[in-house]
Amino acid sequence: MAGDRKWATGAGVVAAVGAAAAGARWVWRHQDELVMRPPLSEWTFTHMSLLLPTETVPRAGRPSVLPRAPRPLEFTYEWDGAARTLSDLHTRTRTTGFAVVHRGRLVHEAYPGRFxxxxxxxxxxxxxxxxxxxxxxxxxxxxxxxxxxxKAVTYCPELAGSAFDGPTVEDLLHMSSGAGGEEDYEDPDAPVNRLMRAVAGQGGTVLEAVRSVRPHSTPGTRFNYSTLDTQVLGWVLEAATGRTLAQYAAERLWGPIGAESDAYYALSRGVPRTAVGGGSFNATVRDMARFGLLMARGGRWGGEQVVPQRWVERSCGAGLPHLEVGALGERYPAHYGYANQWWTLGGAGRAFTGLGIYGQFLRVDPEADVVVVKTSAWPVADDPALDGETATALAALVTHLSADA
Structure with a gap:
């Protein structure tokens, strides 16, 4: 009997260990799903440095002054048959951080997120x-x-023979490389998810993920939003400058604009470590407001031309029919066009915006002299309703500020 009890106890321990191991394997396989969805995502999106290797973009030796002139933002926007307030926007679209710069002054700043x-x-x-x-x-x-x-392959010969052996830097900038499939975050086999698994160390290298895609159209003729295009663009930049993205950003951008906090790029777990040029930058809301203000002021900061003015102008619109507002295709919201790795908004003011999945926004409106930064923790990567409501609210905010003589 004692032997039976020992055997049963031992079997129970083995079963428990086996179950724990199976659970650990499940967590490892599904880690991306767990950390990118509520309730963990709000913590994840502010603690990425605890999950992946990183490379720091040091703050400026002499941080610039971002003048403050706080004021209430008492405006409303119409959505879903009702007048909504800024507080409604934060609640309904899960805002975590929010800043508004008007005429060079930080007029509003809020951090509704728990972390x-x-x-x-x-x-x-x-x-x-x-x-x-x-x-x-x-x-x-x-x-x-x-x-x-x-051509991209001129700088990145390791891409010879791949779908990226042919597209130019221009094609990559306009998301018109003709390489890869849909940016479908729900499809496990989509190129972007193969790339993310490689970054997370769950299969293959980042280079293998990029080389795995096939051509789908003639470069320069069709818009197809793809993080892989920007990954290659980042490699072109690193090869051309002899600097990592973090090093070059520190020297040419973060230092010149007087960033007050370190930023960082998340890197792949596997060696060689590589930054995701299309999705791994982490920074404070205030410093992103500085970045937006740089673009709103035509690339100038403190009397210095940090970014060529013509480059800023390119980001307002490409002047190409397949990239115009409303012409990107049925998979994309009709209120956006695209140019130079920015989403364009058209109209006389030629405003443009940077976007990130799960609700990250940087709206730049040079005509109105307004910059808005919004970080969020949406429950899903891409939500047309949340995007539409946010775009509507930010447009109403700009109109409200513009009415202030």
Missing amino acids: AGPDRRFQLFSLTKSVTSVLVGIALEEGAIGSTDD
């Missing part, structure tokens, strides 16, 4: 693409990149 605050670095997802674009513009002005007509 948010002025010093917290937020995972900006595809807002990273707009940062990459600006760095490419600077590298072109300096001559490190010869021309937007240069």
Whole structure:
């Protein structure tokens, strides 16, 4: 009997260990789903440095002053048959951080998120693409990149024979490489998810994920939003400058605008470590407001032309029919066009915005002299209703501020 009890106890321990191991394997396989959805996502989006390797973008030696002139923002916007307030926007669209700059002054700042605050670095997802674009513009002005007509493979010979052996820097900037499939975050086999699994160390290298996609159209003829396009663009930048994205961003952007906090890029777990040029930049709301103000002021900061003015103008609109507002295709909201790794808004003011999944926004309106930063923790990566409501609210906010003589 004693032997039976020992056997039963031992079997129970083995079963428990086996169950724990199986549970651990399940958590490992599904880690992306767990950390990107409520209730964990709000913590994840402010603590990415605890989940992946990182490379720091140091704050400026002399942070710039971002003048403050706080004021209430008493405006409403119409959505779903009712007049909504800014407080409604935050609640309904799960805002975590929010800042508004008007005429060069920080007029409003709020952090509704449970883990948010002025010093917290937020995972900006595809807002990273707009940062990459600006760095490419600077590298072109300096001559490190010869021309937007240069083929990507000229700088990245490891892509020879792949779908990216042919597209130019220009094609990549406009998401018109002709390579890869839909950016479908719910499809496990979508190129973006293969890329993210590689970054997380769950299968293959980042280079293998990029090389795995097939061509679907002639480069330069069709818009197809793809994080892989920006990944290649980031590699072009690194190869041309001899700097990592973090190093180049520190030298040419974060330092010149006087960023008050360190930012960082999340890196792949596997070696060689690589930053995701289309989705791994983490920064404070205030410093992203500085970045937006740089773009609103034509690329100038403190009397210095940090970003070429012509590069800023490119980001307002490409002048290409397949990239115009409403022409991107049925998979994309009709209120957006695209240019230079930014989403364009059209109209006389030619406002433009950086976007990131789960509700990250950087709206730049040079005509109205308004910049809005919004970080969020949506329950899903892409939600047309939440995007539409946010876009409507931010447009109403700009109108409200513009009415202030």
